[in-house]
Amino acid sequence: MTACVHYQRQDDIGVIRIDNPPVNALGQAVRSGLLEALEQGLADDAVRVLVLMAEGRTFIAGADIREFGKPPRSPLLPEVIAHLEASPKPVVAALHGTALGGGLEVALGCHLRVALPGTRVGLPEVKLGLLPGAGGTQRLPRLTGIAPALELITSGRLVDAEEALALGILDRISEAETPLEAALDTARAVLVGDLPTRRTGELPAPAAKPQAVADCRQALERDCPELYSPFRALEAIEASSRLPLEEGLAFERRLFLDCMSSPQRAGLIHAFFAARAPHRVPEVEDVPALTRLALLGDHPLFETLRHRGERAGITLSEKPEGVEACLLAPGRQCTAGETLRIAIVSPEAANRAVDAELLLVVPAEAGCVELVDLGAGPPHQQAVAKALKALRLSVVVSRGESILACLQRAMEGSESSREALERAALEVAEAGLAYRHSDIDLLAIEALGYPRHLGGPHYQATAGASTPSSESTP
Template identity: 40%
Template sequence: MDAGPEGADRVRYEARDGVAVLTVASPPVNALVQPVRAALLDAVTRAQDDPEAQAILIRADGRTFPTGADVREFSATFGAPTLADLCLHIEACPKPVIAAIHGAALGGGLELALACHYRLAHEDARLGFPEVTLGVVPNAGGTQRLPRLVGAKVALDMLTTGKPLDAERAHAAGLIDKVVERNLERAGFGTARNFGHDGTPPRPTRDVTRGTRDARGYLEVIAARRRHADKQGEAVPRLVDLVEAALLVPFETGLDMEHAAYEDLVNSDTSRGLRHAFLAERRAARVPALAGVDPLPVHAVGVIGAGPLARDVAMAALASGVPVTVALEDDPAISRVRTRIERSLGAAVEAGRLSGRARDTRLSRLKVSQDLRALGDADVIIDALPEDAVRKAHVLLQVGGIAKPGAVIASSTADCDLETLVQSAARRDRFAAMHFIAPADRNRLVEIAPVRGTAPAATATLIRLARAMGKMPIVAEPRAGLVFNRLVTAYYSAAALTLERGASPQAVDRAMRDLGMPLGPFEAQDVAGLDAVWGLRAEECPSAIPVRMLENAWYGRRSGQGFYVYEGEDRVATGEVSRELDQMLRGLRAEAGVSATGMKPEEIRKRCLLALANEGAKLVEAGVVARPSDVDVVMLQGLGFPRAAGGPMRLADREGPLAVRAALRAWAEENDFWTPAPLWDRLVSTGRRFEDMNLR
């Protein structure tokens, strides 16, 4: 029986043996949207008034306990009842309310559980507050109830990092009352029935003092966290204040403070950018053309290559839990692959990122061979050779005859001609590009580009494998450069043009680091190597700088000189530009008739960001990406673009298409590189923005 007309398929009500069982049934994740909140409130009220019910059990169908509100609701006015209202109603219930938690109780879902009087969790459950990753704080009492149970340290660890606790750690911290190994529903019902029969009273979390009993220690934790809070974003200092309030002010006052902090933060540009990034990544996971398509089973993975990329791809595949074979013929480097993987996994163990048992398990699944026939049992074979079309085609020709029927062959390439490669592999329906971005051990981005004739199941298989490897896959059309390389080329080209207009490499790098980039564009090129960055596309740059640097063998850190000078055997960065590079830049400026020296940081950032947005507009217009926000995901995951900014397409929306087009047109007088993509004209004429195109 349901909880009312609005909650007909949202919350089921069942009373038996003195227990009112309230089951949230709102797939896929039982999000606490307004209809669910209303139905749950009605169900709790009904149980409260039901003379046959002595206790209440709140549980959920499907894969998880209720999760928080939809992120898209954050900026809207929450419909009644709010989650805070629901939590207060549950906490005030005169009958004991037990939460049975499975899956993930995150954000609002954990706030719901905290409002219950007792909490049981399945051993596989995870509990956490990810709100800080969206630039906000909890808004239904989480910052006030959590510290009362677990104290300041655990509360701040959870709230300021967004990292969840597993059930065992949550139990040890006092967040839950019992860990259930098997049948959670049976354990939850039995607990509720016993509580009802025994007359166990409610235990409102607001009245618990276990976590605040040691006031001095509590305040010492607050003081220590406050010293570093301002460096961790806008939400963290507010969280420290709110956890302090849980000790010092009445519960209702703490709730008011929490709500005020939420309202301040949710309307900040930082939170809007973080929410855009979150939604963009979630949106990128949806590929309409693959709806209803089942991936093929993957029981073994093969990797072709012997260099750093092959090593990193192999380690990611091992982490996905399948046996991996790395093979390459006629290359002595293949004999060193196992040693390098062992060394990398050993370093992960020493750093505490991996257990010794996990390392040993992964190594037991690794095979390295100098015979390509060792790849014959693989369900997916990934070519991780360098970007050399002739060599790739030669090896894929051999692999195509070795691979078992139905195996998917993928090539990690963005620049080689895919038609040539697919003809070599000789299995069009089972071939696609799967471009890993270096350094692939740390970079999460993977571009997947099916060719004409690739079976949907093959594409779906590569997407699922990429996710199992801990990667963020983006599906793109098979065009030269795919998405990442084209964006990076535009970004580095814009940066080079700023040098020709009078900026220094130091000023450009500093301006982009101040935005939040991990490295400036010239620092990044020196680290990667200018031969690797520009070797295949230096002629595409509108500035002569890359060509001239390659001609002089100024490759970056590896050669001792790039945009900066590096000293000693360890190639220590000096942060100084060489006299030769300075003379070259002066000459280029003189040729262009530029006498200016210097450029304001705001101008540098604007040029670099609008170059990215303009290239993104071209990618959208050409159908290389499905939506503008995919461009943002590529920059976020591939180049470390600051999440708080959301991405270049979001920043262009904030600037406005009309203003962007005007700036590009003005700069196009200097260089045709800045010519606005035609999409800007359509956006201006229709009054639309990129965000409107993301909704399709």
């Protein structure tokens, strides 16, 4: 058995435990381990029911995205789920944290699902240019009906445990302290006949809902006509009402592979990796985040930070004395000795001279901010970036000159903002302003409206020559 999946017996309950930190992703070792553990549990004559759980902060948070674009390695996830569903012994899935994508599909293949409070579940594959490819479009509608499945899968929305219970995705919410306790309590209820189990794939096909399908298609054509995978997901879900399970699974798989080969999938995954750690300054030893900051002047950002300071463990003051750094609203200065100065500016004002060691570029409406090193040095920049991250800001680090300002200037007066951004992205990369080329893409997507499914202007300008996993992670 692989080192990341373990089996043990507790009385007459067999426990299959996944331990693949940080998020128990469904890599090949986990898939193989699940099959081996299942075989061991089925061969254990003392065991009457099996439970599946995960260690750490979450259940299975999805597929191992590092395997995308590589040759498939056996066993494939649909095969693993088919074996779980076909088990002659009941299999109880105990969820906590998140059960996303392939993780939820694994749970759907089990015979009963229990979750701890605070658990969230979902099938967010469309956000990566894909659709659920291991039975999600066929099993979920059998539990929820067509209309809820359409909404959840084509949007990629996550739902909390209470909503999942109401929709029929979960069978029970447990007040137990740990996933293991929830799993064992639920398994004992199954053994004494208090909780029935069922194979999701053997449930009747959901009733056809042509109006719900038409309404969903109309909404997609209105909101995201350029996207490929949501429309394919719709086709697969609609098919669940008219095809037997095996045919529906085969149809889903064909559509999944179509999405996998789509350029949109590559672009969206590149954008996904770009957003993973843009606050990291490469080759900087781990430095602690600053914990004492002054907010000087008036800026809309300050009120947001004040609400978040206590929870982040960061003291926010309105005086420059006794702090490690000052965030300066436009027009304010700090004369407190050696205190690090961070000037807040808009992208339009980012090319003006400022008396500060760092520049915090804050777009009017954006999903991220840019922290530019003007002379503070990488360790100081990293300490500030970590503090801003703790304050729940999405931070992109850069150096010398604002990437956002360069990109925005390139768009001014241009007939094609996309082409202008792609040209400017190459110039920014050549100038060495970005620590990672993917940082250029992230800023353009989050702050300047560059289409996410294209991956970003630098990605497009270089035809996606670099793989997302190698370029976008620090």
